[in-house]
Amino acid sequence: MIFNQSTSPHVTASLSVQQMMFMVLYALIPGALASIYFFGWGVLFNLIIAISVALGSEAAILKIRQHNVKESLYDGSALITASLLALALPALAPWWLTTIATLFAIVIAKHLYGGLGYNPFNPAMVGYIVVMISFPLQMTLWTAPMGVHGGWPNFATTFDWVFLGHLPDTMTLDAISMATPIDTIKTQLHQLHDIAETRNSIEYKALFGTLSGIGWEWVNSLYLLAGIWLIKKDIIDWRIPVAFLISLTFLANFFAVSDFSSNSSALFHLFSGGTMLCAFFIATDPITASTTPRGRWIYGIGIGILVFVIRVWGGYPDGIAFAVVLMNMAVPIIDYYTQPKVYGDPEV
Numbered sequence: 444m445i446f447n448q449s450t451s452p453h454v455t456a457s458l459s460v461q462q463m464m465f466m467v468l469y470a471l472i473p474g475a476l477a478s479i480y481f482f483g484w485g486v487l488f489n490l491i492i493a494i495s496v497a498l499g500s501e502a503a504i505l506k507i508r509q510h511n512v513k514e515s516l517y518d519g520s521a522l523i524t525a526s527l528l529a530l531a532l533p534a535l536a537p538w539w540l541t542t543i544a545t546l547f548a549i550v551i552a553k554h555l556y557g558g559l560g561y562n563p564f565n566p567a568m569v570g571y572i573v574v575m576i577s578f579p580l581q582m583t584l585w586t587a588p589m590g591v592h593g594g595w596p597n598f599a600t601t602f603d604w605v606f607l608g609h610l611p612d613t614m615t616l617d618a619i620s621m622a623t624p625i626d627t628i629k630t631q632l633h634q635l636h637d638i639a640e641t642r643n644s645i646e647y648k649a650l651f652g653t654l655s656g657i658g659w660e661w662v663n664s665l666y667l668l669a670g671i672w673l674i675k676k677d678i679i680d681w682r683i684p685v686a687f688l689i690s691l692t693f694l695a696n697f698f699a700v701s702d703f704s705s706n707s708s709a710l711f712h713l714f715s716g717g718t719m720l721c722a723f724f725i726a727t728d729p730i731t732a733s734t735t736p737r738g739r740w741i742y743g744i745g746i747g748i749l750v751f752v753i754r755v756w757g758g759y760p761d762g763i764a765f766a767v768v769l770m771n772m773a774v775p776i777i778d779y780y781t782q783p784k785v786y787g788d789p790e791v
Contacts, residue, residue, distance in 0.1 A: 458678075460559075464519025466678050470669035471526055471724065477665050478530060481588045481658030483595025485534030488605045490526060492538050496545040497525035504554045520559050524548050527567040527724060531717055531764070532574075534595065535584035535620055538606050543577075544570035564771045565731045568764040575764065587621045588658035591649045595619070624656030625715050626760035628707060637704040655715040663719040670723025683732060684722040686743025687750075688713065694751040712751070716761040721746070725763065731771045738774075738781035745770045 458466075478486045501521040505512045528544055548570030556562045575582050586595035595601070596619045604610055610619070622630065627650065631641040642651050654660040674681045695709035712718065717725075726732060726746050733742035746766045753762025 460520075461518050463678055464523055466676060467523055467673065467724065468519060468526065470673050470678075471523075471530070473669060474662050474665040474720070475526070475530060477658075477662045478534075481662065482534040483586045483589075484598050484601040485536070485586060485595070485605060486530070488538070488601065489529035489532050489534070489536060489541050492541040493525035493529035493532075493545045494522060496542050497521040497549050500546055500549045501554075504550060505558075508554070508558070510558075515559070518559065520553075521549060524553070524566045524570075527720070528570050530720060531567065531571050533582060533584045534586040535601070535604060535616075537581060537604075537608060540574050540578055540581050544574045546570075547573045560730055562730060563774070564768050565725060565728050568725065568767045571764040572768060575759065583622065583626070584616070584620045585623050586619060588650075588656070591657055592621065621650070623716065623760060624650055624659060624711075625754060629754075629760060632705055638707060639704060654713075655711045659716065660714040663714040666719035666723060670719065673723060673727075679723065679727040679729075680739055682736065682739040683727050683743040683746075686740045687722050687726055687747045688718075690744040690747030691718070691751055694748065698755070706755070712754070716754075717763045718750075721750070721763045721767065725767055726770075731767075731774065733774050733777050733781070735778050735781040735783060737783075738777040741777050741781065742770055742774065745773065 475486070475490065498516065498521055502512050502516055505515050525545055525548075528548055529541065532541060532544065548566040552564055552566035552569035553559070553562045587593065589595065596604070596614075600610065600614065600619065604616075604619075610616065627647055628638055628641055631647075632638070636644075641647055650656055652658075652660050655663070670679070670684060673679045674684075691712055692709040695707065695712045698706040699708050707715075726743060733739045749766035749769055750762045753759055753765055757765075759765065
């Protein structure tokens, strides 16, 4: 028998934390660029502010804790937290709101618990929840997407609002901001207007595309493709996003079939809001997600159920952040009861 011969090393080295983090960052780029294109300069300002504050606060905390600042700062974790938070915030979020959210994410949610590897909750989602609860009005300042009602404001107008807090005398905030498709449908349902009526109305017809909202469907599609690439590269586990998307699809289809006039389709849910960003970039956080194979299925399904419940019956339009943090709380017990059997141990 002839055996294949090869030189060492015979065991392929796994990717470092830094390499994994930066591959995730690379995967975020297409969706981030699409967000800037469809929703304007505010998205870019969010990224600049969040990344600057994240790196600055991370360096300060590491210095206080007497850790190696350069080594820890270059691992890319602060960049990912800042990027996810910035992409989740409204495009017209004032600079101070982005700053507060980022500080809570890095200082409280991450380093208060010991830093990378010790935080029980997703830092970006903690920062998002803090400002969502504290400043609900500012968290509704989404721009009109490209091609809808004149699109998003120009660079100068966006800069003046985000950093200086004022608009030209001839312009009002209502003129440059509007609700998201998810929020629009929820609001109109409360006013006894069914989904078909809302989507075909003169006021809102231009907001909706083929699958969901104008812009949102493209951004989510790019996050979906990037997520598939991350799975193929073994950067994230496929179970969590698949479980999340399947549970959300099942619930959305079940209620849509029961009453299509007041329940959006599964495609609308899948390609609206932060669905794909959550599925492949937020829910799959290796530190705060479940670590067992069966546990990841339960964890992903739980997030899908909670997202649907909050979107349909809750007081918040999207529900991604709350769903992820609630399931983060359940991770210890999920992992405890889903531990795989130890091979060869009859007692396990």
